Amino acid sequence: MLALVLAATAAEPSLPFVRYELPNGLQVILMEDHHLPQVVVDTWYRVGSKEEAPGRSGFAHLFEHLMFMGTDRLPGSGFDRVMEAQGGWNNAWTMEDATNYYDVGPSNLLETFLWMEADRMQALGRAMTQEKLDLQREVVRNERRQSLEDRPYGMVEIELCTALFPHGHPYAHSVIGSHEDLQAASLEDVQGFFASWYVPNNASLVVAGDFNVDEAKRWIETYFGGLARRELPARPEPAPVRAPQKATVTITDQVDAPQLNVYWHSPAKYQAGDAEMQLVADLLGSGESARLYRRLVDAGLAQEVSVFQYGLHHGGIFGVTVIPMKGVTVEELDAIVLEELGRLANAPPTAEEMERVRNQHAIATFQELEPLQNRAEALNRYWAYTGSPAWLGKDVARFADATAPSLSAAVAEWLPAAKASRIIVTPQPPVAAEVKP
Amino acid sequence: MNPILLALALVIAPAQARSRKPPPPPPVMEVAPVVDPLATMPTPGPAVAFAPALPETAALSNGVPVWIAPSPTLPIFTLIVSTPRGSQLDANGKEGTAAMAMEVMRRGAGTRDSEAFAAEVERRGLSIGSDVGPGGAWVALSGPTSQLTVGLELLADCLLRPRLDGKEIKKTRELLLAGLQQDLSEPSFVAARTASSLFWGPKHPYGRPAGGTEAGLGKVGAVDVRKWHAAAWKATGATIAVAGAVTKAQLLPLLEAQLGGWALGKAIDVPVPAAPVHAGEPIFVVDAPDSAQTGFYLAFPGLAHGAGAEAPTRLGTIVLGGTFTSRLNALLREEKGYTYGVRAEMDQERAGGTLVVRTRIRTDVTAEALIELNGQLDKMRAGIDAAELQKAFGAARGDVIAALESQAGVAGTLAEALTLGRSPDSVATDLARYAAVQVTDVTAPMALWDRNHAVFVLVGDRKLIEPKLREKGFTNLSFVTPP
Numbered sequence: 001m002l003a004l005v006l007a008a009t010a011a012e013p014s015l016p017f018v019r020y021e022l023p024n025g026l027q028v029i030l031m032e033d034h035h036l037p038q039v040v041v042d043t044w045y046r047v048g049s050k051e052e053a054p055g056r057s058g059f060a061h062l063f064e065h066l067m068f069m070g071t072d073r074l075p076g077s078g079f080d081r082v083m084e085a086q087g088g089w090n091n092a093w094t095m096e097d098a099t100n101y102y103d104v105g106p107s108n109l110l111e112t113f114l115w116m117e118a119d120r121m122q123a124l125g126r127a128m129t130q131e132k133l134d135l136q137r138e139v140v141r142n143e144r145r146q147s148l149e150d151r152p153y154g155m156v157e158i159e160l161c162t163a164l165f166p167h168g169h170p171y172a173h174s175v176i177g178s179h180e181d182l183q184a185a186s187l188e189d190v191q192g193f194f195a196s197w198y199v200p201n202n203a204s205l206v207v208a209g210d211f212n213v214d215e216a217k218r219w220i221e222t223y224f225g226g227l228a229r230r231e232l233p234a235r236p237e238p239a240p241v242r243a244p245q246k247a248t249v250t251i252t253d254q255v256d257a258p259q260l261n262v263y264w265h266s267p268a269k270y271q272a273g274d275a276e277m278q279l280v281a282d283l284l285g286s287g288e289s290a291r292l293y294r295r296l297v298d299a300g301l302a303q304e305v306s307v308f309q310y311g312l313h314h315g316g317i318f319g320v321t322v323i324p325m326k327g328v329t330v331e332e333l334d335a336i337v338l339e340e341l342g343r344l345a346n347a348p349p350t351a352e353e354m355e356r357v358r359n360q361h362a363i364a365t366f367q368e369l370e371p372l373q374n375r376a377e378a379l380n381r382y383w384a385y386t387g388s389p390a391w392l393g394k395d396v397a398r399f400a401d402a403t404a405p406s407l408s409a410a411v412a413e414w415l416p417a418a419k420a421s422r423i424i425v426t427p428q429p430p431v432a433a434e435v436k437p
Numbered sequence: 438m439n440p441i442l443l444a445l446a447l448v449i450a451p452a453q454a455r456s457r458k459p460p461p462p463p464p465v466m467e468v469a470p471v472v473d474p475l476a477t478m479p480t481p482g483p484a485v486a487f488a489p490a491l492p493e494t495a496a497l498s499n500g501v502p503v504w505i506a507p508s509p510t511l512p513i514f515t516l517i518v519s520t521p522r523g524s525q526l527d528a529n530g531k532e533g534t535a536a537m538a539m540e541v542m543r544r545g546a547g548t549r550d551s552e553a554f555a556a557e558v559e560r561r562g563l564s565i566g567s568d569v570g571p572g573g574a575w576v577a578l579s580g581p582t583s584q585l586t587v588g589l590e591l592l593a594d595c596l597l598r599p600r601l602d603g604k605e606i607k608k609t610r611e612l613l614l615a616g617l618q619q620d621l622s623e624p625s626f627v628a629a630r631t632a633s634s635l636f637w638g639p640k641h642p643y644g645r646p647a648g649g650t651e652a653g654l655g656k657v658g659a660v661d662v663r664k665w666h667a668a669a670w671k672a673t674g675a676t677i678a679v680a681g682a683v684t685k686a687q688l689l690p691l692l693e694a695q696l697g698g699w700a701l702g703k704a705i706d707v708p709v710p711a712a713p714v715h716a717g718e719p720i721f722v723v724d725a726p727d728s729a730q731t732g733f734y735l736a737f738p739g740l741a742h743g744a745g746a747e748a749p750t751r752l753g754t755i756v757l758g759g760t761f762t763s764r765l766n767a768l769l770r771e772e773k774g775y776t777y778g779v780r781a782e783m784d785q786e787r788a789g790g791t792l793v794v795r796t797r798i799r800t801d802v803t804a805e806a807l808i809e810l811n812g813q814l815d816k817m818r819a820g821i822d823a824a825e826l827q828k829a830f831g832a833a834r835g836d837v838i839a840a841l842e843s844q845a846g847v848a849g850t851l852a853e854a855l856t857l858g859r860s861p862d863s864v865a866t867d868l869a870r871y872a873a874v875q876v877t878d879v880t881a882p883m884a885l886w887d888r889n890h891a892v893f894v895l896v897g898d899r900k901l902i903e904p905k906l907r908e909k910g911f912t913n914l915s916f917v918t919p920p
Contacts, residue, residue, distance in 0.1 A: 074478065082478070084761065084828050089832070105835065106835075112479055119478075139770055139774055139776075142777040149729045150624060152622040226475075254726075254727065256621070289556040297612070298551075304616075356556070359561060359581070362581075363564075367513065367579075371843055
């Protein structure tokens with residue numbers, strides 16, 4: 001189980017693991033925990049939407065869906081059928097920098113999980129067909145409709161990319177992609193993407209839970225050891241971006257109230273300033289004693305406010321989202337948001353505020369790492385972004401080390417009013433059907 | 438050996454060494470066969486037995502039961518106090534009273550006003566959350582174990598000494614109304630709310646939205662909130678479930694000090710009418726112009742908590758729509774590409790329940806999806822096979838174990854068992870019941886998936902879906918607005 005203690009105790013937090021590399025470049029990270037009779041296999045591929053070719057937005061995510069469409073050895077929906085038949089389950093997600101697959105189930109399924117992951121890492125490409133592609137393309141387009149188009153304010157996520165990042169930047173398009181690009185994806189694209197990125201030297205494999213390390217090592221060597229290393233394509237290396245592309249974007253949606261979204265470029269994940277910006281986000285928007293909550297929601301000006309720092313490999317995004325109460329304009333809210341940021345830039349937060357955000361962050365870290373799958377993913381994430389799965393201690397320490405003046409300095413550096421980009425959603429009444437009796 | 442060298446050797450050998458005996462055959466190279474380790478999928482080893490730990494049990498001096506699941510690994514805890522009285526105490530016309538009271542209880546309590554209370558909770562890394570349903574309400578305290586004593590003081594303030602002042606009630610009403618308006622832009626929310634109201638009836642405790650209605654919230658005043666709090670939050674029927682880095686010896690004196698004097702009060706018995714019987718209902722449609730998808734919410738007569746056949750009904754429901762390879766998801770998502778996902782599940786209350794199918798379907802194939810759905814529902818009455826049963830058992834077992842991965846999950850599992858009057862070994866009992874289900878046990882409960890006794894609600898773009906529905910024979914349509 002997680003050997004982690006509160007930063008206040010001054011002990012070194014850690015997620016104990018064994019790490020090694022196969023000759024073909026596959027990174028292996030093993031973490032035992034016999035608390036429950038469960039295992040997790042979490043496979044992280046260092047390829048996400050930032051590696052997509054021009055005109056193929058959404059492809060990395062579409063490919064994630066195709067990874068479940070079967071191989072010659074385990075055709076059709078065999079991956080899910082076999083797993084579920086024995087009480088296991090799986091899922092996956094794609095983001096800008098990575099694609100992550102995880103299998104969860106009873107301990108006795110570990111060898112099966114490893115075989116299935118190795119099987120599709122080796123052989124998915126040659127089993128791909130136009131029919132599979134067409135089917136999953138429709139599923140992904142349904143996901144887009146459900147998650148963005150029919151979700152109130154959902155299209156902000158699409159607009160955000162071009163509002164902040166210049167054309168051609170790897171973050172200038174959304175992970176879900178456009179319908180047009182999804183429809184343009186071909187079978188050749190799928191096979192090329194698989195051959196380029198789904199190779200052992202672009203992946204890391206975490207096994208966590210109730211298993212025997214020696215046995216797991218043997219299985220991993222058996223099933224993954226024979227997979228061929230391949231040279232990886234060049235990755236995009238964009239120049240740092242600090243200025244937004246669009247000052248204001250206005251869109252309409254079938255919603256009851258307008259929404260103000262203000263975004264800035266911010267520090268990259270796990271890089272200098274990232275922790276400070278996360279604490280700034282908590283200080284402004286997390287909990288009922290947060291500054292913007294009190295100024296906006298408690299004062300009756302807004303229905304809700306949320307603030308986030310989203311760090312990525314090539315930079316981050318800091319965002320403030322506010323929905324006004326009836327009769328309050330987004331301009332009024334915008335002025336208050338900027339006023340609070342200016343106040344924070346000019347005067348450090350109080351000791352009590354620092355205590356609050358540090359304690360809340362520490363507790364959130366504990367709670368987030370309770371589920372086995374989250375711990376497996378954390379080890380992979382640390383490895384992918386920092387080169388060390390043993391980064392939990394540093395992760396916790398950077399929040400403990402952040403000071404009130406360093407928060408103010410981060411706000412002054414990253415969140416000037418002149419570098420904000422706004423996406424404003426205005427309500428559009430729907431056109432109802434002509435009602436017949 | 439190189440084949441050319443081998444041929445040369447054979448040609449020149451007679452000249453080098455004549456012999457009556459033919460030369461021996463060339464040695465056969467022992468080449469190990471290439472074995473592809475991935476050629477055959479391994480067979481899973483034997484299943485690992487699992488015996489969930491029993492909670493420690495105790496009671497406060499006023500009789501409130503306390504279950505504790507100590508887990509010393511992380512220095513945090515979660516504690517849930519529950520009452521068996523929820524929104525069913527809301528007066529008709531004042532739907533939302535309970536929801537509002539539960540919010541306002543956390544907005545100022547004891548000696549602290551709203552701002553001071555939130556600041557004290559949050560600076561200590563604590564959190565106090567709440568929820569309410571028709572048959573109960575819950576307050577959950579979580580945070581670092583080092584703050585347990587203060588946390589319990591704050592929790593007791595919230596439960597026993599909330600200020601419930603008019604200013605906070607007014608503010609909360611505005612926020613709840615604004616949130617409701619936002620939710621009504623979400624097709625899934627509209628579909629669920631409309632179906633509940635139509636299935637149970639708009640005045641039935643399970644048909645009225647626990648979160649309130651616009652009209653109801655508008656009428657709830659300070660007197661209503663205080664009255665609801667006084668009626669709902671008595672020690673009678675209350676329970677406490679705790680998980681985390683706490684021991685019984687450490688916790689009980691602290692709990693006793695804060696909640697041992699909590700007055701019992703009179704038990705309130707709110708009768709819950711039986712569910713109305715539906716037969717041949719029209720398909721109810723809520724117009725959602727320009728929706729890219731149609732929200733489906735289908736409600737069938739289900740089971741109350743503790744009803745017989747709970748385990749086989751749950752496993753059958755999983756077969757229908759509880760996993761990725763379930764019948765419905767395999768058909769509507771993986772075969773037809775109509776949806777991103779579809780779920781079937783059991784929605785249970787103390788005195789009744791529903792079986793539910795919910796999904797979001799591409800607008801242009803709404804009618805086709807309905808035809809396919811109906812076909813699968815009808816097939817359920819023929820029962821399931823052994824492979825499906827095994828899969829459903831694995832999924833049910835996995836759900837039980839997943840809930841035990843976090844302290845909040847453990848506390849939640851214990852709290853539910855406590856409020857339902859179950860024994861402390863409820864987790865083990867559930868696992869044993871699932872394991873005992875036979876294929877034939879599932880057939881009878883699957884008769885519940887009878888669409889002739891169900892309420893179907895579709896939320897979609899009427900101008901696009903109505904003509905196609907009628908064309909495909911779904912002519913009995915009723916257009917409604919959400920409650």
